[in-house]
Amino acid sequence: MKHALAITAALLVLAGCEIQGGEPVTRTEIGSKSEERVQLRRQASACEVATFEGVPLTHCVADPAKHAIATVLADPEGTLYRSLKTYGAALGEQARVVAFATNAGMFDGEGKPIGYYVEQGERLKELDRSDGQGNFYLKPNGVFFGTGGKWEIRTADSFFANVGARPQFGTQSGPMLVIDGKLHPEFQDDGPSRAIRNGVGVDAEGKAHFVISEAPISFGQLARYFRDELKTPxxxxxxxxxSALWDPVIERLDNGASIGPLIVVTKRATASP
Structure with a gap:
């Protein structure tokens, strides 16, 4: 697959320069390390621990000056990865260029995207603006997409009306958490529905913020964290x-229920000053 070739190319440049629904995942830090070593690894990671309204979170930042983003679904033979563990094992030494990875948009029983999905500029699933049941159809839903170092989030209707050129990557999910600085109209401040959840927001500087909760969280709490703390419109x-996260730096690899498409953040060979 083209994405695997792109990772291989990035790895060679670096060397020259010097995974809807299911049971909660198992979160682990692999191996026995001293606390000092763990702290050093955390400082080098693109992810940090945070707490919001008493809920522990992990917050990862993709910076266009330092990172690239891609969506990934299957191996070169077309077999869906279905987990971060399987994807990481398939990369082997190429995993060195991965900053972190997480599950992307929602998917069907086979693990295929149920909404808009683009990988390496190839559209594998069209935009879905139909009505239905479940979180995906809690309108408005939206699309996270980008080309090069420009990443955006738009509602599905805004994407349909305003985006003409096909992006390099794109994944549709739902519901939107924050829309032009306002919380989704169906959310309560702290509703009764609580689960391990994750989401993505893009701030005014163009950085993409990925957040995964380490304990059950409501939609309203997660949305307010993006709006009030991360300032993502x-x-x-x-x-x-x-919801799952792979952070190779601290050797965290969440593994549990099968997932669908992945969002993979890789380190650029050269970073802007």
Whole structure:
């Protein structure tokens, strides 16, 4: 697959320069390390621990000056990865260029995207603006997409009306968490529905913020964290109980229920000053 070739190319440049629904995932830090070593690794990670309204979170930042973003679904033979663990194992030494990865938009029983999905400029699923049941159809839903170092989040209707050129990557999910600085109109401040959840938002500087809760959180709490703490005018819910994160730096690899498409953030060979 073209994405695997792109990672291989990035790895060679670096060397020359010097995973909807399901059971909660298992979160682990692999190996026995001293606290000092763990702290050093955390400082080098693109992710940090945070707390909002008493809920522990992990917050990862993709910076266009330092990172590239891609969506990934299957191996070169077309077999869906279905987990971060399987994807990481397939990369082997190429995993060195991965800053972090997480589950992308929602998916069907086979693990295929149920909404708009683009990988390496190839559209594998069209935009879905129909009505239905479940979180995906809690309108407005939206699309996280980008080309090069420009990343955006738009509602599905805004994407349909305003985006003409096909992006390099794109994934549709729902509901939107924050829309032009306002919370989704169906959210309560702290509603009764609580689960392990994750989402993505893009701030005014163009950085993409990925957040995954380490304990059950309501939609309203997660949305307010993006709006009030991360200052992202638009943010998109990715998924619930299957939410998972791979952070190679601290050797965290969440593994649990099968997931669908992935969002992979890789380190650029050269970063802007």
């Amino acid at each position: 638009n943010a998109l819910y990715l998924d619930g109980g299957v």
